[in-house]
Every structure is written in C-alpha cells, then in structure tokens.
Amino acid sequence: xxxxxxxxxxxxxxxxxxxxxxxxxxxxxxxxxxxxxxxxxxxxxxxxxxxxxxxxxxxxxxxxxxxxxxxxxxxxxxxxxxxxxxxxxxxxxxxxxxxxxxxxxxxxxxxxxxxxxxxxxxxxxxxxxxxxxxxxxxxxxxxxxxxxxxxxxxxxxxxxxxxxxxxxxxxxxxxxxxxxxxxxxxxxxxxxxxxxxxxxxxxxxxxxxxxxxxxxxxxxxxxxxxxxxxxxxxxxxxxxxxxxxxxxxxxxxxxxxxxxxxxxxxxxxxxxxxxxxxxxxxxxxxxxxxxxxxxxxxxxxxxxxxxxxxxxxxxxxxxxxxxxxxxxxxxxxxxxxxxxxxxxxxxxxxxxxxxxxxxxxxxxxxxxxxxxxxxxxxxxxxxxxxxxx
Amino acid sequence: xxxxxxxxxxxxxxxxxxxxxxxxxxxxxxxxxxxxxxxxxxxxxxxxxxxxxxxxxxxxxxxxxxxxxxxxxxxxxxxxxxxxxxxxxxxxxxxxxxxxxxxxxxxxxxxxxxxxxxxxxxxxxxxxxxxxxxxxxxxxxxxxxxxxxxxxxxxxxxxxxxxxxxxxxxxxxxxxxxxxxxxxxxxxxxxxxxxxxxxxxxxxxxxxxxxxxxxxxxxx
Ligand SMILES: Nc1ncnc2c1ncn2[C@@H]1O[C@H](COP(=O)(O)OP(=O)(O)OP(=O)(O)O)[C@@H](O)[C@H]1O
Ligand SMILES: [Mg+2]
Numbered sequence: 001x002x003x004x005x006x007x008x009x010x011x012x013x014x015x016x017x018x019x020x021x022x023x024x025x026x027x028x029x030x031x032x033x034x035x036x037x038x039x040x041x042x043x044x045x046x047x048x049x050x051x052x053x054x055x056x057x058x059x060x061x062x063x064x065x066x067x068x069x070x071x072x073x074x075x076x077x078x079x080x081x082x083x084x085x086x087x088x089x090x091x092x093x094x095x096x097x098x099x100x101x102x103x104x105x106x107x108x109x110x111x112x113x114x115x116x117x118x119x120x121x122x123x124x125x126x127x128x129x130x131x132x133x134x135x136x137x138x139x140x141x142x143x144x145x146x147x148x149x150x151x152x153x154x155x156x157x158x159x160x161x162x163x164x165x166x167x168x169x170x171x172x173x174x175x176x177x178x179x180x181x182x183x184x185x186x187x188x189x190x191x192x193x194x195x196x197x198x199x200x201x202x203x204x205x206x207x208x209x210x211x212x213x214x215x216x217x218x219x220x221x222x223x224x225x226x227x228x229x230x231x232x233x234x235x236x237x238x239x240x241x242x243x244x245x246x247x248x249x250x251x252x253x254x255x256x257x258x259x260x261x262x263x264x265x266x267x268x269x270x271x272x273x274x275x276x277x278x279x280x281x282x283x284x285x286x287x288x289x290x291x292x293x294x295x296x297x298x299x300x301x302x303x304x305x306x307x308x309x310x311x312x313x314x315x316x317x318x319x320x321x322x323x324x325x326x327x328x329x330x331x332x333x334x335x336x337x338x339x340x341x342x343x344x345x346x347x348x349x350x351x352x353x354x355x356x357x358x359x360x361x362x363x364x365x366x367x368x369x370x371x372x373x374x375x376x377x378x379x380x381x382x383x384x385x386x387x388x389x
Numbered sequence: 390x391x392x393x394x395x396x397x398x399x400x401x402x403x404x405x406x407x408x409x410x411x412x413x414x415x416x417x418x419x420x421x422x423x424x425x426x427x428x429x430x431x432x433x434x435x436x437x438x439x440x441x442x443x444x445x446x447x448x449x450x451x452x453x454x455x456x457x458x459x460x461x462x463x464x465x466x467x468x469x470x471x472x473x474x475x476x477x478x479x480x481x482x483x484x485x486x487x488x489x490x491x492x493x494x495x496x497x498x499x500x501x502x503x504x505x506x507x508x509x510x511x512x513x514x515x516x517x518x519x520x521x522x523x524x525x526x527x528x529x530x531x532x533x534x535x536x537x538x539x540x541x542x543x544x545x546x547x548x549x550x551x552x553x554x555x556x557x558x559x560x561x562x563x564x565x566x567x568x569x570x571x572x573x574x575x576x577x578x579x580x581x582x583x584x585x586x587x588x589x590x591x592x593x594x595x596x597x598x599x600x601x602x603x604x605x606x607x608x609x
Contacts, residue, residue, distance in 0.1 A: 003495045007484070014483030014525075337478040344440060344475065345541075346468030347496040348461060 004351065008359035019363065026367035029320050033313040035375045040306055042382050044299055050186055051295040056265040058082065058090060061287045068294045071262035073187045074103045074111035081259035086286050088256065095272035096265040102199045103261045107157045110145045112192045114199025123188055129153050130179025133194050136201065136249060137241030139175040142191045143183035153179050157192065158238050159202045173202045174240040200258055206251050332356065390416050391581060396446035398436060407432050409604045414581060419572060421592055422585040424601035430585035433601060434551050437583065438471055439463030451548055468493050472542030474552035479538035480526040487522040490540045512540040516570045532563040539571050543578060550575055552584040568594060
C-alpha cells in the first residue's frame with residue numbers, strides 16, 4: 001500500500017503538466033456548481049434577513065424593486081422621490097413609527113444616506129468611535145466604508161460631484177466625519193450616514209449665503225452674479241459648513257415639498273399594519289411595500305435562473321464525467337506497455353489496479369481540497385463581491 | 390533443473406501450436422533459444438515464466454510445478470523467483486534507476502533496506518553504471534537502459550533468468566558487451582539462463598543452444 005502510493009506519487013510528479021491540467025479541470029468542475037450554490041444561498045440569506053428586519057417601506061408609486069433596493073441597500077438610482085408631505089400624512093395616522101430616508105448622492109462612490117437619528121436605534125447601530133451625526137454637515141461612516149476610505153472620526157469627506165461639466169449646478173459638500181459605526185454585517189456597513197438636511201444641502205436645496213465668499217477663496221472665483229459663482233478650473237471648490245456659517249443655511253420653498261426616496265414604517269401592531277396597508281392600496285401617489293414579499297419575488301426569479309444554470313451544470317457534468325472516463329481509459333491505454341511489462345515481471349493485478357486507483361484518488365482528493373479552498377475564499381470574499389455587484 | 394514434459398500449447402483463434410515431449414535444462418547452464426521468427430521462442434519463454442499455461446503437460450522449475458499453480462500464484466512465483474529481461478520497454482520512465490532496479494521488491498510491498506541499496510549500487514557498478522542511481526531512464530542510452538534492466542532481473546538473486554531477445558534492439562558492439570555483462574552476472578549468481586536470440590555470432594557464448602524447430606520435430 002505504501003509502495004503503491006509511492007509509485008503513484010512518482011507518476012504524478014514526473015508527468016507534472018498532465019497532473020496539473022487534470023487537477024485544474026477537476027477543481028473547476030466541482031467548484032462551479034457547489035460554489036455558485038453556496039454564494040447564492042449566502043446572498044439569499046442576506047437579502048431575506050434584511051427584508052425581514054424592515055416591515056414596510058413607503059415611496060413614490062412605481063418600481064417596486066428600485067424602491068426596495070433604495071431603502072434596504074441604498075441604491076442611489078431611484079430618481080423619483082416622495083415628499084415630506086407624505087411623511088407628515090403617514091405620521092398623522094399614528095399607526096406606524098417612521099424612518100425617512102433620502103439616498104441619492106455618494107462620496108467616493110459610497111452611498112450617502114440622509115436619515116434621522118432614530119434610524120440608528122431602529123437598526124441597532126452604535127458608534128464604535130466618535131458620535132452619531134447631530135449637526136448639519138456631520139457624517140458617520142459604516143464600518144466597512146470607514147475601512148475602505150481609511151478614515152476615522154475627526155476626518156473629512158467630500159460628496160461626489162454628480163455633474164462634472166456643469167460647475168454651476170452644485171458644489172460638493174465637505175462633511176465632518178464625527179464617528180464610525182460598529183459593523184452589523186449588512187448594507188449599513190457600506191454607507192455614509194448624515195442628517196436628512198445634509199443630503200438636501202448636497203442636493204442644492206439649502207444654501208448658506210457665504211459659501212464661497214470666504215476671503216481665502218476669493219481668488220478662485222472668476223465671476224459672480226445673482227445666482228451663480230463661477231470658479232477657477234484649477235481647484236475643486238466645495239461648500240463647507242463651519243460653526244460661523246451654519247446659521248446661514250436655509251431652505252428655499254416649502255418644507256413639505258422636500259424630497260424623500262423612502263420611508264421605513266414599523267406598524268405599532270398587527271391591526272395597524274392591516275389598516276395602513278389597506279389605506280395605501282388606494283393611494284395614487286404613494287405605495288407601501290412589504291420588502292419581504294418583494295424580495296421573495298426577486299428570489300423566485302433568481303431561483304428560476306439558478307434552476308436553469310443547474311440543469312445546464314447537470315448536462316455539463318454528465319459530459320465531463322464521460323470525458324473523464326475517456327481520459328482514464330486513454331491514460332491506461334497509453335500505459336499499456338508499462339502494465340504489460342509489470343504483468344510480465346509478475347506484478348499482481350491487484351497491485352496494478354491499486355497503483356492506478358491511488359493515483360486517481362490522490363488527484364481527486366487534491367482537486368477537492370483546492371475547490372473547497374476556493375469556495376471558502378469566495379464565501380469569505382462574498383460581502384466584497386456583493387458590493388461590486 | 391528445469392523440466393518440461395509432454396507440452397502442448399495453442400493460442401485461441403490461431404493456427405500456431407507448440408508441442409514437444411521433453412526439454413530438460415540443468416541448473417546453472419546458459420541456454421540460447423534459437424529459431425526463425427514466429428517459431429515460438431517467446432511463447433516457450435512465456436510458458437516457462439508462467440505467463441502462459443499449456444493445454445497439456447507439466448513444467449517444473451527447480452522442483453516447483455508451475456503448471457499446478459493458480460494465475461496469482463504463478464505471478465507471485467515469477468516476481469520472486471524469476472528474473473525477466475525483455476527486448477523493449479524495459480524500464481518505467483517516471484522512476485529513477487535505483488527504483489527501477491528495486492521494482493520487483495516495490496511491487497511485492499517489501500521495504501527498501503540499506504542492504505538492498507548497497508546491492509543495487511554494486512550491481513550498477515558491475516555493469517559499468519556506477520553512480521547512476523538517481524538518473525531517469527530518459528537520461529540513459531538504450532544499451533545503458535538494458536543494463537539497468539539486467540540489474541533489475543538480478544536484484545532478487547533469482548535462480549532462473551529468462552531473457553527474450555534482450556540485445557535485439559542494440560547494435561552489434563553494444564549487444565556483445567551487454568550480453569557479456571549479463572553472462573558474467575549470471576555466472577556470479579549461479580543462475581540458470583534461458584535467452585532467445587537471432588544473433589548467430591552470440592551462440593558461442595552459451596553452454597547449450599536449443600533450436601525450437603528441432604525440439605518440436607523430435608517429438609513428432
Ligand atoms: N497472443 C497471441 N495470439 C495468437 N497468436 C499468437 C499470439 N502471440 C503469438 N502468436 C503466434 O504464435 C506464433 C509464435 O509466436 P512467438 O512470438 O512465440 O514467435 P517468436 O519465435 O518469438 O518470433 P520472433 O522471433 O519474431 O520474436 C506466431 O505465429 C504468432 O503469430
Ligand atoms: Mg519473440
């Protein structure tokens with residue numbers, strides 16, 4: 001047995017290219033379906049958990065998936081928004097506790113979530129350093145966002161410019177990082193949180209009238225008229241909220257018109273849940289969604305695609321098994337002279353079969369180890385892959 | 390003494406048959422087995438080694454009745470008691486010279502001891518391949534490979550060595566030197582050698598020449 005293993009390993013070592021090729025093929029074949037399944041169930045769990053922890057969401061009527069992805073995962077692609085007026089109406093019912101959100105901007109491509117201080121309670125988010133955002137211009141970073149940016153409390157972030165070619169539209173806002181949140185393993189880790197007013201300011205809905213009028217920045221302004229500042233092209237101008245100018249920030253127009261991308265609603269009890277859902281069924285402007293049902297709808301779709309993939313894997317697997325059989329057969333035929341010689345000097349059939357079997361067991365085992373390692377690695381990297389998607 | 394009696398052998402689906410009444414070879418003699426191509430030299434050697442079994446007759450090798458053994462037992466006997474040398478495909482490409490020489494022991498599941506390594510070293514030295522233990526067959530010439538195969542046949546100190554045209558693939562000069570080395574080693578070990586060959590110039594080196602055609606004609 002020991003000598004079988006020795007001879008088999010000598011063969012594997014001597015024909016390195018053949019062995020490595022076989023190993024790679026076997027690893028990929030086992031990796032693909034198993035890895036995909038593990039990855040999908042990982043995301044499935046993550047999606048379901050997040051949905052279950054968010055009873056209802058209110059938003060403008062229309063795309064259910066966009067609204068859900070905005071409220072749960074802070075996708076900034078939801079163009080249309082509901083208003084503070086809808087929030088007021090919702091609050092007046094007294095049936096739900098509300099957590100309004102405005103999610104449209106990014107900083108370093110990380111979504112900026114404008115919300116109220118209650119949101120942190122709702123998600124059980126506590127700062128691991130610093131404090132929660134209290135003032136206009138304060139921001140707190142999700143754990144992974146902080147890690148990615150390499151920032152901690154006391155630093156600054158600047159919102160991404162949405163339109164690079166129209167300098168006059170709106171300047172990015174420089175925000176003070178006042179804290180970093182503890183990780184909770186959800187999308188909250190990959191976001192930047194501010195007060196609603198801060199996101200509205202970035203959106204250009206609030207102004208401080210001495211934005212760029214600071215003395216040291218005067219030389220950067222080329223021209224100025226009633227509405228616009230035109231800045232010198234060789235600096236990235238930004239608005240900064242300071243203790244001196246904070247009081248001058250104010251909103252134009254009606255406060256009830258201010259935008260909200262979504263409102264998370266937690267019904268007080270089962271009865272109020274039923275009432276509020278019934279009430280919004282008829283609303284022409286707003287929709288009230290259960291993320292759980294939207295997500296299960298989404299997962300059903302994913303499941304169908306997966307089924308398709310798996311049936312194709314099954315076919316590919318069958319073809320691969322046939323090919324593997326052929327490879328084993330051919331490699332034995334290729335070694336016919338060798339086995340004839342072994343028989344001729346008196347080697348037993350058992351020993352020849354043993355050497356071949358051990359050789360394939362070694363290759364199969366190593367491929368299994370390799371693919372297990374790859375799957376573990378994929379699972380370990382799953383949160384980061386998810387962020388890329 | 391090697392003794393074959395009333396042998397009759399035919400291949401399935403072939404008109405060839407090998408039949409003779411008696412062949413005796415005294416222990417320690419060196420026999421050249423000759424005859425034209427297709428006359429049955431390899432067949433006879435395969436009968437002696439137990440690879441083939443005659444339809445009739447008995448074969449004794451040093452008092453052991455080969456023909457009474459099962460296939461597995463004949464293999465075990467061959468691995469342990471007979472040194473086998475072939476015309477081609479003598480060595481495994483993927484193990485080094487030392488392991489090729491140890492192959493019968495490796496296949497038998499025996500541990501490779503220091504004494505065995507020492508014997509291997511001496512055998513290599515005696516065939517002029519001193520210090521080539523860790524080379525691979527591809528790094529040797531054909532003649533050198535055949536000399537390694539001779540060492541492999543001798544490692545177990547077998548009392549019988551069967552060689553089927555071991556010099557058939559070599560040029561005359563190489564053939565002579567390989568044969569000389571083989572005969573020298575066989576003489577040292579006192580083994581019986583039966584070797585098939587076409588090469589008339591080598592006949593004089595043997596104690597006895599058996600022409601397979603004459604052997605079968607006598608018995609008719
Ligand atoms: N496995 C087999 N099945 C059927 N017939 C065979 C088989 N092996 C050999 N033969 C036939 O048996 C006869 C003797 O073959 P054998 O190999 O013993 O001859 P040989 O004397 O060794 O010839 P050569 O000098 O060419 O090696 C040939 O006619 C051959 O065709
Ligand atoms: Mg022959």
